[in-house]
């Protein structure tokens with residue numbers, strides 16, 4: 567009754583921002599991501615007859631509170647699925663991702679938990695089934711089932727049966743790189759869950775954001791197929807700016823950006839002005855991820871480290887989907 571799985575985090579190039587159903591985690595738009603090999607979670611789940619409740623360790627530390635509740639609720643889903651309602655688990659996760667600083671640690675975390683948990687109970691899920699299950703832990707996590715580029719199809723059904731991710735292109739399709747620029751390892755003030763909800767409920771820009779997605783998706787998928795870096799980069803950067811623009815229209819308004827975020831955005835634009843193709847994208851936190859090509863790695867890393875507010879730059883390649891051992 568024990569299994570271990572490893573899942574990498576992913577960075578959205580077309581963002582998931584808005585839910586149509588909060589408890590099932592159903593989105594208002596399709597999203598598209600690149601899985602990263604530099605950041606992952608490795609999780610072991612062991613279901614044991616002698617346990618009276620679930621136990622969760624993250625990086626060797628016993629976890630309680632909200633984080634524990636999310637894991638327990640997710641294990642309930644797996645238990646229900648396998649018809650093993652009274653069987654509790656010990657979960658050990660090792661996170662190779664700076665937690666809650668816009669690095670989507672919940673993405674690799676829930677993908678690894680879904681994979682290890684379902685295996686531990688003897689379930690043999692297809693990628694599609696696993697992605698659908700993972701989605702209910704954290705939306706963006708459903709894309710981490712796959713390596714390379716993946717698209718989360720929002721679906722139309724009220725029960726979420728057609729809302730899961732599908733592969734777009736494997737990791738070896740294209741050696742595209744991502745620099746994760748670390749500015750602050752502090753916990754974010756407005757979680758993605760809360761920020762998304764406030765935007766849906768109150769921002770007059772939200773509808774236009776949703777309406778703009780299909781064209782962005784079509785173009786970026788064409789860019790990925792053709793390995794057209796300029797096309798992919800420009801669309802990803804513009805899509806990120808549109809997502810963040812919706813937060814300024816919310817009530818109360820908010821932004822994830824800090825002075826340091828903007829300094830990095832300007833450094834990326836300066837790289838482009840000097841003929842080096844590089845593009846930024848930002849999730850629900852201050853940190854910035856920069857897309858670049860292998861031949862420009864040295865210049866890109868140097869330019870980012872030159873920004874005074876930058877504390878670290880972590881270089882990553884396209885990563886693989888879920889693996890077991």
Ligand code: DP6
Pocket residue numbers: 577578580581582583591597670672703704705706707758759848849850
């Ligand atoms: C800005 O997947 O963390 O990173 O579904 O509520 O758990 P929940 O939200 P989450 O949101 C991620 C939002 C984003 C964009 C993205 O990854 O697509």
